[in-house]
Amino acid sequence: MTATLDHTAAPLIRRPAGRPLRQLVVPYLYVLPAALFVAAFLLYPMVLTAWRSLTHFDGISDPTFAGLDNFRDLFADPHFLLSLRNTVIWTVAAVIFPVTLGLVFALAFSRVRWGGFFKTVIYLPATISAAAAGILFSFVFNYDNGILNMILRGIGLSGLASRWLFDVPTNTFAMIATYTWQQTGLNMMLFLVGLQGLPPEPIEAAKIEGCTGWNLVRRIILPMLMPYVVITTLLAIVNGFKVFDLIWVMTQGGPGRASETLAVTMYREGFILFKQGYSAAIAVVISVVALAFSYFYLRSVLEQEARQ
Amino acid sequence: MKIRKLGLMALSLAMLATPALAQSVDFYHDKGNWNDAYKTVLGPAKEATGVEVTPVPYADTSTYQAAVRAALRTSSAPGVFAWWSGYRMKDLVDAKLVTDVSDVWKKYTDAGLVSPSLASAFTFDGKIYGIPNLVAYWVVLYNKKTFAENGLTPPTTWAELEKVAATLKEKGITPFGQTVEGRWPSFIWFQELLVRSNPEFYAKLMSGKAKYTDPEVTAVLKTWADWIGKGYFTDPSIAFGTSGSNAMAGQLAQGKLGMILVGTWYATTIVQSGLDANDLGAFIMPNEKPDLSKSVIFEAGPLLIASASSQKDDALKVADYWMSAKAQQAWVDAQDFPPINKDVKAKSPLIANLVKEINDGGYTSINRFWEATPPEIAEAAVDELGNFMLHPDTAAQVQQNLQALADKYWAAHPQ
Numbered sequence: 265m266t267a268t269l270d271h272t273a274a275p276l277i278r279r280p281a282g283r284p285l286r287q288l289v290v291p292y293l294y295v296l297p298a299a300l301f302v303a304a305f306l307l308y309p310m311v312l313t314a315w316r317s318l319t320h321f322d323g324i325s326d327p328t329f330a331g332l333d334n335f336r337d338l339f340a341d342p343h344f345l346l347s348l349r350n351t352v353i354w355t356v357a358a359v360i361f362p363v364t365l366g367l368v369f370a371l372a373f374s375r376v377r378w379g380g381f382f383k384t385v386i387y388l389p390a391t392i393s394a395a396a397a398g399i400l401f402s403f404v405f406n407y408d409n410g411i412l413n414m415i416l417r418g419i420g421l422s423g424l425a426s427r428w429l430f431d432v433p434t435n436t437f438a439m440i441a442t443y444t445w446q447q448t449g450l451n452m453m454l455f456l457v458g459l460q461g462l463p464p465e466p467i468e469a470a471k472i473e474g475c476t477g478w479n480l481v482r483r484i485i486l487p488m489l490m491p492y493v494v495i496t497t498l499l500a501i502v503n504g505f506k507v508f509d510l511i512w513v514m515t516q517g518g519p520g521r522a523s524e525t526l527a528v529t530m531y532r533e534g535f536i537l538f539k540q541g542y543s544a545a546i547a548v549v550i551s552v553v554a555l556a557f558s559y560f561y562l563r564s565v566l567e568q569e570a571r572q
Numbered sequence: 573m574k575i576r577k578l579g580l581m582a583l584s585l586a587m588l589a590t591p592a593l594a595q596s597v598d599f600y601h602d603k604g605n606w607n608d609a610y611k612t613v614l615g616p617a618k619e620a621t622g623v624e625v626t627p628v629p630y631a632d633t634s635t636y637q638a639a640v641r642a643a644l645r646t647s648s649a650p651g652v653f654a655w656w657s658g659y660r661m662k663d664l665v666d667a668k669l670v671t672d673v674s675d676v677w678k679k680y681t682d683a684g685l686v687s688p689s690l691a692s693a694f695t696f697d698g699k700i701y702g703i704p705n706l707v708a709y710w711v712v713l714y715n716k717k718t719f720a721e722n723g724l725t726p727p728t729t730w731a732e733l734e735k736v737a738a739t740l741k742e743k744g745i746t747p748f749g750q751t752v753e754g755r756w757p758s759f760i761w762f763q764e765l766l767v768r769s770n771p772e773f774y775a776k777l778m779s780g781k782a783k784y785t786d787p788e789v790t791a792v793l794k795t796w797a798d799w800i801g802k803g804y805f806t807d808p809s810i811a812f813g814t815s816g817s818n819a820m821a822g823q824l825a826q827g828k829l830g831m832i833l834v835g836t837w838y839a840t841t842i843v844q845s846g847l848d849a850n851d852l853g854a855f856i857m858p859n860e861k862p863d864l865s866k867s868v869i870f871e872a873g874p875l876l877i878a879s880a881s882s883q884k885d886d887a888l889k890v891a892d893y894w895m896s897a898k899a900q901q902a903w904v905d906a907q908d909f910p911p912i913n914k915d916v917k918a919k920s921p922l923i924a925n926l927v928k929e930i931n932d933g934g935y936t937s938i939n940r941f942w943e944a945t946p947p948e949i950a951e952a953a954v955d956e957l958g959n960f961m962l963h964p965d966t967a968a969q970v971q972q973n974l975q976a977l978a979d980k981y982w983a984a985h986p987q
Contacts, residue, residue: 323641324667407809408819430752430809430962519752519962520955535634537951538641 310551316544323538334545343521344546347529350436351505354443354525358504361444363496366451371481373452374459383456387449394446398513401442405429405514429515432522439514439523443507451496458492459485491568498561502554526550596624597651597883597890599875601705602636604629609906613899614890620898621889625652644669644878651883652890654705657693657872658943659950664876665696671877671884674700676891685914686895693872693939702874703891704912708835709856709926710764710869710940713842716853718745718827726855730768733858737804740830749820749832750805751812752958756942759954760833763869763941765792769860771867771938778944780982784974793971795860797964808961813841821845833857835871839922840908854922856929867936871943946985952977 317334319327338344369386373379389397404411405428413425428438462485470484486493508527511517517524517532524532526546534543599610607629614625628650630636643649644664655661664670677700680686694702712726719725719736722743727733737747751757766774769792776782777789799805806829811819818841823829825847832838836854843849856868875894877887893899897915904911908919910927918924929935942950953974960970 322663323638324644324663324669406811406819407807427807427809427962516755518755518955518958520959531634535638537948538637 313544313547313551316541317548319541319544320539321541321544323540327541330541334542335548337542338545338549343524344529346521347524347526350523351525353433353436354440354507355501355504357440358443358447358507359497359500361440362447362451363493363500365444365448366453366496367455367493369448369452370455370459371485374456383452386452389446390449390453392446394443394507394510395513397442397446398439398510401438401445402429402514405438430519432519435515435519435523439511442514443504443510446510447500447503451500454496454499455489455492458489462488491564491571494564495561495568498557498564501557502561505554505557506550595622595886596626597886599625599627599652599654599890600630600636600640600650601627601654602630602633603654604631606907609903612906613902614894616898616902617890617893620896621886621893623886623889623893625890645880647880647882649878649881651881651887652875652877655702655874655876656943657702657874658939659946660943661694661702661874661876662696662946665701669879670701671879671888672699672701673703673877673888673891676703676888676895679892680895680913685897686912689937690872690912692937693943694874702876703895704872705875706837706871706873706907707910707912708837708871709910709930710760710833710835710871711854711856711926712831712833713824713836713839714831714853714855715824715827715829715847716851718830719853721827726853727858729858729862730860736830737799737802741803745828745830746806746823747804747830748799748806749810749812749824749829749834750808750961751810751820752808752961753810753812755954755958757812757954758957758961759941759950761796762792762957764833764857765796765860767867767869767938768857768864769795771864771936774938775944778939778941780978780987784978785971789971789974790967793960793964793967796960797967800961800964808958818845836910836923836926837907839920849920849922852922854926856926856935865936866933867938868930869940870937871940946981948981949977 316327318330318332320330320333321327369382373382373386376382392400407413407425407427407430410428412428416422416425426434429435466488467480467484470480475483506527507525508531511523511525511528512531515523517528521529521532527550530543530546530550533539533546599614601607601610603610607627610627614627618624630639640650640653640655649669655664661670677686677688677691681688681691690704690707691700694700694704714726718740722739722745724736724739727736740747748761750761763774766777766788770788773782773786773788777784777786782788806820806823810823813821820829820832821838821842822845824832824842825845832842839849839852839854842852856866859866875891877884877891881887894903895913897913900911900913900916903909904916905919908923910923911918918927930937938944941953945953956970956973956977960966
């Protein structure tokens with residue numbers, strides 16, 4: 265303590281008494297591997313991608329500087345604009361269906377008999393990968409012998425049997441249905457955690473005052489659950505925005521390029537057409553939008569933690 | 573003194589070890605289900621050449637292409653790698669990333685064992701840059717039982733082909749298989765109908781000297797749409813095997829589908845789907861116009877050698893071994909591909925008969941669409957053709973879109 269007050273005599277590099285240099289350095293050494301890891305596998309690729317987006321690069325020749333050409337071409341490219349439109353549809357749908365259904369199921373099964381069973385059933389699809397879900401539902405939606413068309417034909421509704429994965433925009437909705445099936449359970453669990461954390465007193469008081477059913481949910485539970493709704497919604501937006509594997513497995517963005525989202529377009533341009541500068545420009549657009557939503561997501565999470 | 577001795581021993585060991593390491597070659601490929609066959613064929617290469625070959629399979633084609641392209645400029649590039657011919661290997665040749673293997677070919681062509689014409693799809697400016705990995709002919713595979721039960725024989729004229737299709741349709745059997753599954757199969761019928769009606773125009777179209785809006789293309793799309801309208805084709809969403817399941821092969825085996833226009837490599841898939849190999853027949857589609865000379869579409873996939881690879885010299889030894897009758901016989905026995913070496917016998921009568929017919933009949937070989945035109949056009953064209961197959965009334969728009977693609981490419985790559 266005295267040492268820190270001795271301003272006149274202490275040289276700048278003088279160490280506080282009892283804290284050798286080793287103690288000052290060692291904490292940074294602990295952090296160093298993680299910092300190097302982040303720098304090598306996160307920051308370097310980010311900077312490289314940003315640089316690549318300003319070049320023309322086919323993966324084998326030397327990249328040539330292109331300025332903002334790739335970004336200008338992006339917004340004149342009908343495939344990119346269609347892909348952007350599909351991504352918006354996906355993002356909106358990823359919020360509306362899996363989040364709303366997750367909330368509904370969480371509210372419905374939180375305090376009912378057999379609730380554990382139903383919760384497990386709803387959650388189970390979340391334990392398999394999106395690619396596996398895509399393969400599974402490709403069989404369900406198969407035109408010739410998929411179970412959906414077989415049921416429709418079996419009950420005399422042959423007219424409704426459709427090429428679910430090959431007609432536009434039906435295929436996007438079929439994939440969103442698959443995504444909803446897979447994601448709802450995860451959102452339900454997030455809401456269940458929120459519901460369990462709610463203080464029981466206001467709910468009991470509202471019930472005594474005669475507030476039940478939808479009124480109770482709308483006026484008491486939902487306002488208290490709002491931080492979880494915000495977090496789940498922002499997470500759903502980010503996930504919906506960068507969805508790739510499910511689409512790649514089910515339609516590869518087809519027929520033609522009709523069901524591509526930005527992530528699929530990025531992959532096709534970069535790894536099939538080898539326009540890697542152009543692909544990097546799409547990656548930059550995706551990253552900027554995802555980062556914006558991630559910022560709001562993290563801010564909500566941190567505010568929530570601060571409140572607790 | 574003792575330390576010096578130890579040092580000399582270590583140096584000697586290192587010198588002994590270095591050639592041993594150099595005697596191994598990595599062989600990258602994206603044909604996961606061929607990996608065992610590659611091991612069988614290339615296993616004996618060690619004894620014959622002193623070089624051990626390690627096949628390295630990639631499960632996904634686009635990942636494979638990206639990985640190979642990234643490695644090609646470095647010394648860690650694979651010694652040997654499987655690729656695609658024609659325009660799909662042109663950028664690697666232009667960037668000097670692959671090795672000239674003309675001398676390997678010369679040994680076999682001079683001995684009369686391999687036809688020099690096979691090298692055409694791998695030749696750029698008179699030099700050959702690949703050895704044949706896969707050679708396939710694009711023919712019509714049919715169920716002999718289905719044909720016999722309906723009193724049909726393989727057609728030899730266009731009129732007979734239409735008669736066969738009409739008869740099968742009458743009997744409730746879908747005449748032809750076609751699909752957009754996996755994207756690329758959309759070009760199959762387009763290329764065949766063009767070649768059958770005007771092979772010269774096909775060649776011009778592939779190299780940007782004709783237009784997709786020309787009347788020849790309009791006529792082909794009209795025939796195609798007409799046949800789709802008559803119910804001659806399977807629904808274009810049928811599974812073809814590109815994503816695992818394979819309804820098309822199954823339907824042919826079950827007699828629900830009469831014919832599939834496809835590469836000869838698909839014969840194995842049909843047999844695996846339950847059709848007895850003796851019941852599977854093949855014929856080359858007849859020309860629409862009788863005065864046209866005989867031709868067959870072929871597909872040639874090369875093995876290439878990376879010029880920057882530290883394994884290049886050993887890889888050339890492996891290439892020589894691969895072309896030998898011993899290796900080719902093992903390869904043909906494993907895969908039932910048409911033999912490229914004249915000392916090699918075809919595995920199945922189906923392939924043997926086809927090869928005999930093509931050789932004896934004086935057929936011209938025509939490179940398939942996927943490699944015959946630049947990938948920038950082909951990749952987008954299959955999407956347009958897929959749209960046409962799903963919605964045949966969009967023919968005019970599809971032609972315009974295709975030509976817009978071609979215009980953009982050829983303007984940037986003047987010939």
